[in-house]
Amino acid sequence: MGKIALKHVTKSFGATEVIPPLDLDIEDGEFVVFVGPSGCGKSTLLRLIAGLEDVTSGMIEIDGNDATKVPPSKRGLAMVFQSYALYPHMSVRKNIAFPLRMAKVDEAERNRKVEAAADILNLTDYLERRPGQLSGGQRQRVAIGRAIVREPEAFLFDEPLSNLDAALRVNMRLEISELHQSLKTTMIYVTHDQVEAMTMADKIVVLNAGRIAQVGSPLELYRSPQNIFVAGFIGSPKMNFIEGEEAGKHGAHTIGVRPEHLALSTDGGTWEGTVGVAEHLGSDTFLHVHVDGIGALTVRAQGEAGLNHGDRAHITPDPERIHRFDSDGLALA
Amino acid sequence: MARAVTNNRKAFNTALAWLVGLLIFFPILWTVLTSFKTEAQAINDPPLFLFFDWTLENYSVVQERSDYLRYLWNSVFIAGGSTLLGIVIAVPAAWSMAFVPSRRTKDVLLWMLSTKMLPAVGVLYPIYLLFIQLGLLDTRIGLTIVLMLINLPIIVWMLYTYFREIPAEILEAARMDGASLREEILYVLTPMAVPGIASTILLNFILAWNEAFWTLNLTAANAAPLTAFIASYSSPEGLFYAKLSAASTMAIAPILILGWFSQKQLVRGLTFGAVK
Amino acid sequence: MATQHSRTAARFMMAPAVFLLLVWMLVPLTMTLFFSFKKYLPLRGDSMANGLEWVGFANYVRFVGSSSFWPSIQATLIIVGGVLVVTIVLGVLLAMLLDQPMWGQGIVRILVIAPFFVMPTVSALVWKNMFMDPNNGLLAYLWKAFGGTPVEWLSQAALPSLIMIVSWQWLPFATLILLTAIQSLDSEQLEAAEMDGAPVLARFWFIILPHLSRAITIVILIQTIFLLSIFAEIFVTTGGAFGTKTLTYLIFQRVLESQNVGLGSAGGVYAIILANIVALFLMRIVGKNLDA
Structure with a gap:
C-alpha cells in the first residue's frame, strides 16, 4: 500500500528555507507529478520523501506509519534517478538484481524476478551487458527494472527523461504511463516539463519557491488555475496576460487568455493588431500579434492561418475563457 | 587540432628527446650494465659499455654476502603492509569527506597534509623511545605502522580525489535499493573506485618502498628493508662497483617496473587531482 | 546534502584516520x-x-x-631552492620538448620518469661512487678524456653536487606534472596568438607560462614537503660534511651521534617552526587551488 502523507514538512539548508511548511496527501495508486521551474524545491521534496535528506521539521507518513526517521533503505520506496545511477561495474542482470540481493532473496527467486522484469521492459537480450554498452533509453529501462523488482510501496522518479532526446522522451512517457496502469502502484514523478506533467499525472502538484501553488488534476489546473503562476506555467504556448485598462474592463488587475482561446479574423473583432512572427507547425500556427494599446499576444490558429508578417488582423477572446486575477496574482471567482 | 609538422622537424624533435631521455636514464642504465661486469672491468679505463664478459657472478655474491632476499621480504612486508593498512583506514575517511562534506572537510584535509610537513627528525627521538618502550624497535610491525602513518594523509587525499568523481546519485541509488552503509561501500563504491584505489596502492607502495629516514633509523639487523641493505654498501669496504651495481639493480628493479606501469596515474595521484 | 544518519556515520568513519594522525602528531x-x-x-x-x-x-x-646553526639553515634553503629552480626550469623545457610530436614518445617518457622510482639511498650511492668518484668515477674519465683534472665533486663542490643528485631524482616528477598541464592547454589559444602575430617567446611568456602556473605551484608544494626532509642523500654521500649539513641533518647528529637529546629536541622545535612557516604559506596556495 502506498499512501504517503506529508504533514507540515519544512526543509532548510543552513539559514535558507527551501521548503516552507507544506502539507500533502498522496493516495494509494495515484500518479502524482511535482512540477515547477528549476529551483522550486521539487527535487528536494522528492528526496525528503525518499529519506535521502532529513526534514527540518514536520512528519512524513508512509501507510499511516511515521517514517520521518526511517533510513531510505527501510522505507520500501524505489527511486529512478535523473542520471539513471546504474552501477557501471555490474551487468544489467546484476543491476536489476541488486535490491533483491540486498534483501537477501535467494538466487533462483532473484533470477526469476529479474527475467520477469526484463521481459516487461524489453531488456531480455541485454541482461549480460554492462550499462556502458547501452543506449540512453535502455539505461532508463534498466533503472526502472531495478525499481520494479523490489515491488515497492511507491516509485519515485526524479526527472527521469531529461537526459533523453525528444522522440525517445515521448516513448518512455508512454511506457511509464503503461507501467502505472498495469502495476497500479503509487508513483511520484518530478519534472520541470509541464507537458510530461499534463500527459502522465492523475494529480499535479505545482511548486513555486518551495510552496504548493496548486494541486489538482491536469484539466483542473488548465481550466481553473488558482493564480497567475499556475496559469502561466501550465499550457503551451503560455497564457497571454494583459494588465491595465483592458483588465480593468473585466474588473480585474490582470486578465489571462490562452492562445487557443483567441479567435482570429481579418474583418473585425475586439482587438486589432499587426502580425509579427508566425510559427508554422502544420497542424497549428502560432502567431505573435502586436495588438494596438495592449502589446504582444500569442494566438494559436488551427491549420495554416493565411496571415503573414505585417498583415493586420483582428482578435476576439472567448468570453467564457478569460481568467481574472487580482493584484496579488490570485484568481478571482 | 594538432598542426601538421614536417618530418624534418619531427626527426629533430625525436633525436633531441631521445638524447635527453637517454641522458637522464643513463645512471640507471650504467648501473645495470656494471652489475654484469667483473670488478676489474667495472673500473676499466676507458669505461666499457657493451663489450665485456657478461657475468651473473655479482648477483650471487650479493645474495650470499648480504642475504638480499631477507631485505627484499622486509621491504615487501613493510611497504605492502603499510599501504594496505592505510587503505583500510583511509577508505572510510575518504568516503566521509567525499560524500558527506561539511564546512570543515577542507580544513581537515589540509591539516592531514600538514602533518606530512612535520619534520621527521624533530620527533625522531621520542619515536625511538616509544619504540623501545613498546618493543617495536627493529620490528617489521613497528616500521609498517610508522610508514602507514606518514603516508596516510596522501592515501586519504588520493582516495578523496578519486571518490569525488563518483556521482553521489549512484550511492544514493544503492541506499534506496536497501543497501546498508557497509554494503554501499563494499559492493558499490569500492568496485567503482578500483582504478583509483589501485593507483593509490601503487604510488604509496613506491613511496613506502623508497622511504629512507625511518627505515634507516628504526631498524638494525632484523627488520631492515632494502634501503638499509643498500646503505650498508656505502662504507668503504663495500666499495666494489660491480657488486654495488648488482645490489642497486636488485633494490630498484621491482619498483621501477611497478612505477612504469603506474606513471599515468602518478600525476593525478600526487597532485591530488589538481592537475589533470 | 545528507541526512543526520549519514553525517553521524561519516563522523565515525573519519574518526580512526583523524585519531591516528592526531596521536602521531601530538604525542611525539x-x-x-x-x-x-x-x-x-x-x-x-x-x-x-x-x-x-x-x-x-x-x-x-x-x-x-652553535656555529653550525646558521650554516645549516643556509644549506637547507640553498638545497631546497636550488633543486626547485633546477627541476622547474628544466622541467618546463623538457615538458615542452616531450609535448612535440615525435617517434617513440612513450619510451622516452618511460626513460625520463625512471629516476623518480629509484630509492634515494641507491641514487646517492650510484652518483657518489660510479659518477662523482675522483678516481674511478665516470665523470673523472670524462674530465681526463678532455685533458682536465678530475673534480672531487663531493668535497670541492659538495652543495652543487648534492643539488644535482636530488634534482636528478625530482626532475621526472616535475616534468611529468608540467607535461600533463601543457597537454591540457588548448592549442587554439596558441594558434590564435600566432594569428595575432605573437612571436615564439611571447607565446611562451604570455600563454604557456601562465597556463602552467597552477602546475608549478603544485610542484613547488609537493617537492618542498619532501625536500625539506631529505636525509638519505646526505647520509650516504657527505655525511653532512663540506657544508651540506642541513637543519635536518644537524638535528640528526645532535640526537643520534652526539646523543644530546635535549639539544636535538630544541633543534627539532626550530625545524618544526620552520616547516610550519613554509607550510602555512604553501597551504594558502593549495587551499586556493583546490577550490577550482
Missing part, C-alpha cells in the same frame, strides 16, 4: 617539546626514570648559538 611533539627544556644525555646516565634536569631555554639558546 609533546615529548620533543618536553625534552627541549631538559638536560638529557643518555650516554651520561640521564634517563626519564631518574628524572631530567630542567634547564629552561638553555638548549634553545645553545642550538642557535
